[in-house]
Amino acid sequence: MGSGRHRPPAAVVDSGAELVPVLLVEDEVFIRLANADWLRDAGYAVIEAAGADEALDILRSGQPLALMATDINMPGSLDGLQLAAQVRSTWPAMPVVLLSAHVPADFSRHAHAALSKPFGPSQLVGVVEDLIGEPWQTKNHLRGANSAC
Amino acid sequence: MADEEPPAGREQRLLVADSDVLVRHAIADYLRRCGYTVIEAASYEEARAVLGSSHMTPDLVLSDVELSGDGNGFALRSLAAREWPDVEVILAGNVETAARAAGDLCERGPQLARPHDPQLVLERIRRALATRLRR
Numbered sequence: 001m002g003s004g005r006h007r008p009p010a011a012v013v014d015s016g017a018e019l020v021p022v023l024l025v026e027d028e029v030f031i032r033l034a035n036a037d038w039l040r041d042a043g044y045a046v047i048e049a050a051g052a053d054e055a056l057d058i059l060r061s062g063q064p065l066a067l068m069a070t071d072i073n074m075p076g077s078l079d080g081l082q083l084a085a086q087v088r089s090t091w092p093a094m095p096v097v098l099l100s101a102h103v104p105a106d107f108s109r110h111a112h113a114a115l116s117k118p119f120g121p122s123q124l125v126g127v128v129e130d131l132i133g134e135p136w137q138t139k140n141h142l143r144g145a146n147s148a149c
Numbered sequence: 150m151a152d153e154e155p156p157a158g159r160e161q162r163l164l165v166a167d168s169d170v171l172v173r174h175a176i177a178d179y180l181r182r183c184g185y186t187v188i189e190a191a192s193y194e195e196a197r198a199v200l201g202s203s204h205m206t207p208d209l210v211l212s213d214v215e216l217s218g219d220g221n222g223f224a225l226r227s228l229a230a231r232e233w234p235d236v237e238v239i240l241a242g243n244v245e246t247a248a249r250a251a252g253d254l255c256e257r258g259p260q261l262a263r264p265h266d267p268q269l270v271l272e273r274i275r276r277a278l279a280t281r282l283r284r
Contacts, residue, residue: 029198
């Protein structure tokens with residue numbers, strides 16, 4: 001961990017602005033840890049949620065977030081598709097990525113992007129970067145995509 | 150902290166076990182800013198799985214007493230004492246204790262300095278909990 005971390009330009013570091021984290025929702029602890037590590041190694045701040053209920057708690061807490069990436073098959077009151085649908089309806093500006101071994105063909109109804117498991121670090125980081133830019137660019141989203149609801 | 154230092158070249162790894170994501174996130178975020186590698190567990194089962202993983206064993210565990218799952222924080226500490234005696238387990242009975250413990254860990258952590266006062270962590274947790282209660 002750490003050796004592959006991208007470094008933001010010095011001017012960005014000096015600005016003192018906070019990185020706006022991405023929310024990672026995954027109930028399998030080792031998959032969550034690996035995915036979170038990949039994103040942190042790429043320079044993103046990551047908040048980990050073990051299920052949809054935790055994710056909604058974070059989304060509603062006022063913590064600004066730049067993006068949500070969620071597994072689909074999860075125990076709890078909502079699965080990942082239901083969580084994505086709720087996020088799109090409540091926080092329409094929030095980019096959502098689905099992570100699943102079985103990505104539905106109509107995933108674009110629920111999310112902006114989807115990754116089929118298994119995937120590697122470059123794929124996960126690539127799709128996040130495509131949606132919100134390089135990690136330090138999330139400082140431009142200081143209000144967070146969930147701030148308006 | 151366990152008496153033995155982690156192997157040279159490896160970051161110090163902490164496991165933060167708390168079933169409340171608002172508390173867990175705030176404490177984990179603070180400890181990452183202190184230079185630790187932080188693994189998060191949302192339940193007794195997740196914490197046990199991390200402790201039992203040979204490539205992920207933490208140097209220290211900071212756990213809420215009221216951890217959800219098949220066991221609470223006391224059960225986790227007993228399990229760790231039996232199975233992984235080198236891993237110290239710090240139990241926190243409330244968010245104040247957890248924030249204070251995180252502040253203490255920071256002072257002996259990799260960066261030997263606090264990124265900010267742990268009282269700010271506590272205030273952040275309280276604000277987040279209050280926001281949840283209002284909804």
